[in-house]
Amino acid sequence: MMSVTPIPALxxxxxxxxxxDTSQSxxxxxxxxxxxxxxxxxxxxxxxxxxxxxxxxxxxxxxxxKLIKRYAPRVIGPANPSIEGIDQTVGDGxxxxxxxxxxEVMATPGHTLDHISFYAPGIPGLLxxxxxxxxxxxxxxxxxxxxxxxxxxxxxxxxxGDTLVFAAHEYTQAxxxxxxxxxxENDDVKYALKECEKARALNRPTLPSTIGxxxxxxxxxxxxxxSVRKAAGTQGANDNDLATFATLREWKNRF
Numbered sequence: 428m429m430s431v432t433p434i435p436a437l438x439x440x441x442x443x444x445x446x447x448d449t450s451q452s453x454x455x456x457x458x459x460x461x462x463x464x465x466x467x468x469x470x471x472x473x474x475x476x477x478x479x480x481x482x483x484x485x486x487x488x489x490x491x492x493k494l495i496k497r498y499a500p501r502v503i504g505p506a507n508p509s510i511e512g513i514d515q516t517v518g519d520g521x522x523x524x525x526x527x528x529x530x531e532v533m534a535t536p537g538h539t540l541d542h543i544s545f546y547a548p549g550i551p552g553l554l555x556x557x558x559x560x561x562x563x564x565x566x567x568x569x570x571x572x573x574x575x576x577x578x579x580x581x582x583x584x585x586x587x588g589d590t591l592v593f594a595a596h597e598y599t600q601a602x603x604x605x606x607x608x609x610x611x612e613n614d615d616v617k618y619a620l621k622e623c624e625k626a627r628a629l630n631r632p633t634l635p636s637t638i639g640x641x642x643x644x645x646x647x648x649x650x651x652x653x654s655v656r657k658a659a660g661t662q663g664a665n666d667n668d669l670a671t672f673a674t675l676r677e678w679k680n681r682f
Contacts, residue, residue, distance in 0.1 A: 429528055431593060433632050436463050437486055439597045443555060447526035452476040454525050456555045457595050461490030477525055480504030481557030482542040505541040535559040537576025538566030552590035561594045562636040564602030565647045573673035584648055588639030599623050599633035605682050609646035609675055612654040619644045646675055
């Protein structure tokens, strides 16, 4: 059985630690800084065997050099020469094995052009989606286009509803506040915000989410619904799913 543990980092990042049963060898995803990872590894006498990288931003790669120097792990990530330390580049459709479990690589551009996500089929499936999909939100379009991000998110909607979504940031509360404006007739959003506020008041993570839950509360996955289309129409184009998505993403930027 694979367990996944969040390691809080920087101001609002999560570095995800994967561990199989009682093995002392572990994998981490997107180490934006090294010290929180080292502290946990040393405290629990664990060995860092593998690092997964979703994209090149510093808050996802900043800890690489220090962790590589200390533990010499295998580092797997996108084919982007700006990321120093990757020794196995992967792209869409590739498969890798992490502690006995197969992970599929999905190209998910939009936030950045090099962005990939790692998906392990199973019951439940595990999705490490970096800054593409957040709980009730999605990443900013720093390099990609609305078309690319919309297509990336649509791929996620095709996964099983019980798939666990391990996003890289604790953005849930702000995303749900926006979701209330973007999907005002959605009672699931109102309930989710109340639950989120309770969790954050106790400093508890709001992740992982699930694909099924995101289909109920995430306005970017609900661009075909009447409520979201109507709200988007007050801000810009809503002629089709893509136009509605582009309007929502631009609206969130200034919300």
